[in-house]
Amino acid sequence: MKSLFSGSMAVAVAPPLEKPARSETMWAQTSRRLKKSNTAVFGLVVVVFLVLVAIFADVIAPYSPTANNPNATFEAPSSKHLLGTDQLGRDMMSRIVHGSRVSLTIGLSSVVLAIFVGVPLGVIAGFYGGKFDTLIMRAMDVILSFPVILLAIIIMVMFTPTDGFWGIVKVTGAVAIVRVPIYARLVRGSVLSIKEKEYIEACRALGQRDPLVLIRHILPNCLAPIIVAGTLSVATAIIVEASLSFLGVGVQPPTPSWGWDLKANVAWIQESPWLALCPGFAIFITVLSFNLFGDGLRDALDPRLK
Template sequence: MRSSAALAPGSSIDIAAQEEAMARSMWRITLQRLKRSKTAMIGLTIVILLLLVALLADVVAPYSPTETTPASISPPTWQNLMGTDLLGRDVLSRVIHGSRVSVYVGVVSILFAIFIGIPLGTVAGFYGGHVDQVIMRLMDIILAFPIFLLAIVIMVILEPNTTNVVLALAIVRIPILARIVRGSVLSVKETEYIEAVKALSLSQIRVLGRHVLPNCLAPIIVTSTLNIGNAIIIEASLSFLGLGTQPPTPTWGWDLKQNLTLIELNPWITIFPGLAILVTVLAFNLLGDGLRDALDPRLKA
């Protein structure tokens, strides 16, 4: 415990200043570690390029993704770098525009899950008791179902479209984030630092927002980054089953399904959408692994 002088009136200013200085130091060290990780930098570079391609798809893509031509099932040429599909559409243009759906669904669904999961996990971990029991039992019920199966059930109940895919993926991710946040809050709230803050008679909301949650950011950031890649895989799988974003909007999963019968004689039609999924998920996983190593408290001096 801190001395009584540390808990005297006005000491909250000193604690806040110390906390801010420690936070700046921690993130500075984290950034340095992240820069030293080659795999994390590769993942970050690919993620940034993917975001730029998704945002500038209309400018980057050489053709409209829905434009059909008589040159169907054409192999890669200088005119069509990834060839054309069964309807004569440019595969490269469809891969580029398909990145929009994947990035949107992956990022927005995780943000939605964070928006719901963090408050639930924080309240459960900080207050405990019956509140904790009720919240975590609800989370356990959702986690009792396989993630992909639950996403399929939700999409069968709802109308297949991009918005509902985001909703379905957010629902299956909320319990994971809630449990991680709860565990972090349980660990942080027992530290001497938080006990000292509580002794200052600050409001519980301020204690949570200013002192508890900032110390739980590391696992939230790592888990969220890794889950974006997983969300992209599930989105592609739902589109493959016809339960995701509907045509004519291009998606990587739908392009895989639509041209699957041509894979033996015309493999480029399915290889490139498949590679797009592989590279995207790998990039987010590399970045997530790098963040985990950089934020791991066991690596701190």
């Protein structure tokens, strides 16, 4: 407190008020924590790189991924063909680059589709309970009772294998179906916990309808676990897609697929090891990157770290 003297009269001057510090939002805290994790940042950088490769595959690939050249079969890596050519003379780099588009499209699309189906089922089961909960959760238990790959194979053999766009759509649907229970069970558990909070009871006491309570108060609090599960599920979806293609029931040739290229070239691994190693490494680095980023995101969103 300062005083200004003018004659015998003193006037007290209060110090300037300091602005209250802004509270950091959850997403700002998550971003700050995520930047501290070197492995998560590495995973994110690789994921962004792979997405860009998939988007600009037509520009990056030096040749058509489906163009055969009988005069250039089993060529070793060179300046003309950076990753060599396969038994049909197709450029392996072009197939790997275009294969990233297929794998990421199926991986991301199947996860989004599984979330759009699984989240509403989990919300209904957790919020309303009773017969809805019993019916939905028992159906999810039936799906979970099958091994993931086996169930995906069963779904795929119900349809005629095709290449191109519809082949990708069928694989995406099969992978999405086997991932739906993950989100249904996850969201159900979150809703069961959140709906008992006092502010939810207050909303109901004020006469807010159930859809409004779900959209404004319950679903936003379920976003963090859904995002983490979705990131990790992309890696699983890519493995499932590659496995289906490797077994011959996934994306059909000549559509470029890492799993199919691995299957087609594993027989030549002694004579031309790069033909099998390239698609295998592409699967490995993609799955690893999504897992590293997903693990870092989970740690950053963990409320115990607050």
